Amino acid sequence: MADVDLFVIGAGSGGVRAARIAAGHGARVMIAEEYRVGGTCVIRGCVPKKLLVYASRFALDFEEAAGFGWTAHGASFDWPTLIANKDKEIARLEAAYTATLNKAGITIVKSRAVFEDPHTLRLADGERVRADHVLIATGARPHPGPTIPGLEHVISSNEAFHLPELPRRILVQGGGYIAVEFACIFAGLGSKVTLVYRGDNILRGFDDDVRQHLRDQLEKRGIHVVTGNIVAAVEKIKNHYCAHLSGGMAVTADQVMFALGRPPNVHGLGLDAAGVKGAGTGGIAVDEYSRTSVPHIYAVGDVTNRVNLTPVAIREGHAFADTVFGGKPTRVDHTNVPTAVFSEPEVGAVGLTETEARARYAKVDIYKTMFRPLKATLSGRDITVLLKLVVDGATDRVLGCHIVAPDAGEMIQLVGIAVHMGATKADLDATMAVHPTIAEELVTMRTVTRGYGREAAE
Ligand SMILES: Cc1cc2nc3c(=O)[nH]c(=O)nc-3n(C[C@H](O)[C@H](O)[C@H](O)COP(=O)(O)OP(=O)(O)OC[C@H]3O[C@@H](n4cnc5c(N)ncnc54)[C@H](O)[C@@H]3O)c2cc1C
DSSP states (O other): OOSEEEEEEOOSHHHHHHHHHHHHTTOOEEEEOSSOTTHHHHHHSHHHHHHHHHHHHHHHHHHHHGGGTOOOTTOOOOHHHHHHHHHHHHHHHHHHHHHHHHHTTOEEEOSOEEEEETTEEEETTSOEEEEEEEEEOOOBOOOOOOOOTTGGGOBOHHHHTTOSSOOSEEEEEOOSHHHHHHHHHHHHTTOEEEEEESSSSSSTTSOHHHHHHHHHHHHHTTOEEEESOOEEEEEEETTEEEEEETTSOEEEESEEEEOOOOOBSOTTSOHHHHTOOBOTTSSBOOOTTOBOSSTTEEEOGGGGOSSOSHHHHHHHHHHHHHHHHSSOOOOOOOSSOOEEEOOSSEEEEEEOOHHHHHHHOSOEEEEEEEEOOHHHHHHOOOOOEEEEEEEETTTOBEEEEEEEETTHHHHHHHHHHHHHTTOBHHHHHHSOOOSSOSGGGGGTOOSOSBBTTBOOOO
């Protein structure tokens, strides 16, 4: 007889939810975690990142306050205080997650777990556990970067959360949301930031207008964006570094950080011993119920490399538990996942980009507006916001919404509901505006900016 009904490898977003729901359905559950309970999101991802984002925005607030009559003299920032307070909050959250698992009767083993055979997991101390079902929820880890001279001097987002001091100058390599967010965090806190990306523009996969607009905004804020380049070597010179770029430029920095993607955590897991097959994406291959090539083994979250976001991992973990232990087969809908980039200003996006829509639909209408928000008129901040709707010209359905603006993350959560429900442009038009807001433009855009066969004036 098996020791447990379910063995979960990894106590992150997906694993914790799956364990808790499975236990609620009456399963005997054991969960193994090799680092800290809570996983990437809680310990070194979304949550600490957002706390740093909040910290980074105060300088801007102080600056903007002057135009409204405020004098904010003598404000100063202390990095060690921020890091200590952040660590305290993360420890509190970790304890809360642990308490929730304990309360649900789940056995937590603080150990790495690897497959010995399809039903047996081996822990770090050599103990073996037999399980009827196994859930792989091991997440992903920072790509170490290509082998270049001086790679040992480079930090990832993991280390960025624990730097002993705020770097005066930092080079961030990468064009994804993590690279962009950290560039903004450090810039907001006063560091001189160079963002290096090998492609032609940042935020690949996002709408092209958004990519260009955000780049312009970052550059206005003083972030030096260098595209079409990679870091070819990092040289240590006394207590700082010189990064040599492929295009010949040399950048002096106190820290060099790479954020080059996050490969799934499959290495050394014993997947061969279990018979679990990989997917072409580098992750574990699963069907729509998150079932792997082995019928009693499932995988959720970043390790499957589908949509690598916390809410998606949580949904997949929940759906797995309902499917296997709740008698309710549940699939997760991976379309129209709203997402945010906590840059300054923020990006919010849901649904198709203009390029994706034009590839799939015969008639695509674009509604787009760019303007200086009301707050900037007194604050004097040089900022322009962008709101864009991608609409199917044949059915009037809103296929995508893309925003670059303060609080775009909050806005897109709500637009996401409308897009998920299949809202049409007429539905948006029929919705009363909230005035004066930035978001009201979403329901007041009347003119097609670019339509099918009518490259209209912008
Ligand atoms: C800097 C950063 C910022 C992010 N910001 C956001 C954001 O704003 N919004 C958002 O939605 N997502 C964000 N993400 C992504 C989000 O953190 C992940 O999508 C999410 O954590 C995935 O959950 P998961 O359960 O798949 O894996 P994880 O949360 O990574 O959990 C996997 C766990 O498995 C453990 N583990 C691995 N192998 C083993 C083993 N063999 N034995 C035992 N334990 C093991 C790991 O230690 C880890 O704790 C961010 C990520 C990073 C790095």
